[in-house]
Amino acid sequence: MDITRNRPESVRGPAEHFTGTVWLDQIAAPAAPSRLRMFSVHFAPGARTAWHSHPHGQVLHVTEGQGLVQREGGPVEEIRAGDTVWIEPGEKHWHGAAPRTFMTHLAAVEAAEDGTTVDWAELVDDTVHPAA
Numbered sequence: 761m762d763i764t765r766n767r768p769e770s771v772r773g774p775a776e777h778f779t780g781t782v783w784l785d786q787i788a789a790p791a792a793p794s795r796l797r798m799f800s801v802h803f804a805p806g807a808r809t810a811w812h813s814h815p816h817g818q819v820l821h822v823t824e825g826q827g828l829v830q831r832e833g834g835p836v837e838e839i840r841a842g843d844t845v846w847i848e849p850g851e852k853h854w855h856g857a858a859p860r861t862f863m864t865h866l867a868a869v870e871a872a873e874d875g876t877t878v879d880w881a882e883l884v885d886d887t888v889h890p891a892a
């Protein structure tokens with residue numbers, strides 16, 4: 761058993777993969793054989809990920825605020841504190857804050873054999889996400 765209190769520094773989500781202000785806190789990345797990777801992700805109003813997929817899927821659990829998630833070919837769906845979302849393996853999607861509110865979610869994935877946790881695609885433009 762191990763209790764971690766001194767977490768790594770918050771990391772800014774890079775502009776090639778995120779629109780707006782996004783900060784990521786790594787919660788857990790245990791050694792093998794575990795492949796768990798867990799983050800708390802903080803989105804400013806209107807901020808969002810680029811389109812992307814996860815090789816083994818992803819669990820999102822909203823802890824604060826209101827946000828949006830969209831699967832390719834599907835509607836933009838509202839999510840809020842307390843909601844849990846399952847993204848299927850390989851399913852292209854994006855997630856982020858609603859236009860006028862902050863949103864924080866926990867994000868848990870399992871890394872692929874080569875360590876990959878996300879495959880990035882194009883940014884989500886304002887015609888899809890009507891950012892304030």
Ligand code: MN
Nearest residue numbers: 812814818847
């Ligand atoms: Mn995702």
